[in-house]
Amino acid sequence: MNVSEAIELLNDKGFKTTSRRKDILTYFFDADGYRTAKELMQHMEAIHEGISFDTVYRNLNIYHEIGILESTELNGEKLFRMNCTNEHHHHFICKECGKTKEIALCPMDDIKGTLKNYYIEGHKFEIYGLCPGCLSA
Amino acid sequence: MNVSEAIELLNDKGFKTTSRRKDILTYFFDADGYRTAKELMQHMEAIHEGISFDTVYRNLNIYHEIGILESTELNGEKLFRMNCTNEHHHHFICKECGKTKEIALCPMDDIKGTLKNYYIEGHKFEIYGLCPGCLSA
DNA sequence: TTACAAATCGAAACCATTACGATATGATTA
DNA sequence: TAATCATATCGTAATGGTTTCGATTTGTAA
Incomplete structure (x- = not known):
């Protein structure tokens, strides 16, 4: 899934498009692999001074719920990546x-x-x- | 693995045998499946009033390290069970x-x-x- | 451009787990 | 059996990841 497909899905589900949301999507699109909430937080702090935990975690959960991100759990920490959108694997x-x-x-x-x-x-x-x-x- | 085999292993590794340790082993032996630290804690509080988190978690980690318990992770929580001790499965x-x-x-x-x-x-x-x-x- | 629901902030709360100084106890030795 | 001492436990505080909340800001539909 690429960033514009993800934004489209976000809008279809009735969510608003914000700069933070776009930047989170871009981060995961570029990442091409699993990332932690902490890593995302650090990235976001660099471009949105004062961004809150609430924003990061809430959007991670929304993205996971509507299928933009897939997630797994490792050593007590959640990891997220762009959803592959193809066959079960x-x-x-x-x-x-x-x-x-x-x-x-x-x-x-x-x-x-x-x-x-x-x-x-x-x-x-x-x-x-x-x-x-x-x-x- | 049964309780006395576990106690023997514990002693071989230089750990002491205490009533708490025996009761934890008995709990997992009877459980016959995965249990959380919280469930163990609740069980232990009933028979050892005032037992501390430290005791429960420290022993879970020791048991896991020396192979008495195996563990997995589910929904941000660790689960433990008696080690099966046979083939990889x-x-x-x-x-x-x-x-x-x-x-x-x-x-x-x-x-x-x-x-x-x-x-x-x-x-x-x-x-x-x-x-x-x-x-x- | 207005209006309002939704998004964000800043900070506190939450939950599982780990850590720590003080005290108690199992096991070794005399 | 009593003394000794390292180890175990207690009580509690700290930590790390995540969730929640009231107040404020910001997309977006009218």
Whole structure:
């Protein structure tokens, strides 16, 4: 998803377009990987002096709710990235730079049969490590 | 792992055996599934009036470090359970009662080939939902 | 350009977890 | 068994990430 698609979705849902919202979207579009609220906050403080936690966290949650961002949780901290918008898939996540690599294979396909009588609400499959770039650096 | 095996391991590592430590182990042995620090705290307060956060969290971390407990993270909270001590495997986790079902299949076996040049540090695969017991209740 | 709902600010509150000085206790040794 | 001492625990304060709130500002529809 790119920035203008995200703004369009934001408007469709009845949210206003503000400079802070645009800058948050641009940040994640450029990031191309997972980022923490803290990292976003630091970036935003540089261009909007005095920006509040409220603004950052509220917008992260809105973006996640309406599908602009996807999120995961690592070491007690939430991470966000632009939504991939394509087929169901999983991610390798670089612990150094946050960049991701899509994993097309979903283990659920092979497992559903072994969970008869269970209600499956969701699943999480993620691989952590270092990407080739960070590995050579 | 049962309580006496856990106590033996604790002693081998040079830790002392206290009534609190034994009661924590018994709690997890009986629980047969994931529990939060809060749930443990509530249980412990009933049998050791005035028990401190320090005691609960410190022992959870010690138990996790030496492999008595395994842990995961859900909604910003850590969950702990007795270590299964057998082959590498994953879990279905019941969101209602915390009970788990082992999933023998590990998706990493099929995926390692697609991550040449990546350093793989770890992975997480978990399935969430309701177990048959909670489903019928 | 007005009007008003929605967004933002600044700061406090919240929740899970960690840390710390003082005291108590398990286990080793005499 | 009693003395010793490192370790465990208590009571409480601090921390880190996140959420919430009243007051003010700002998009946007009329």
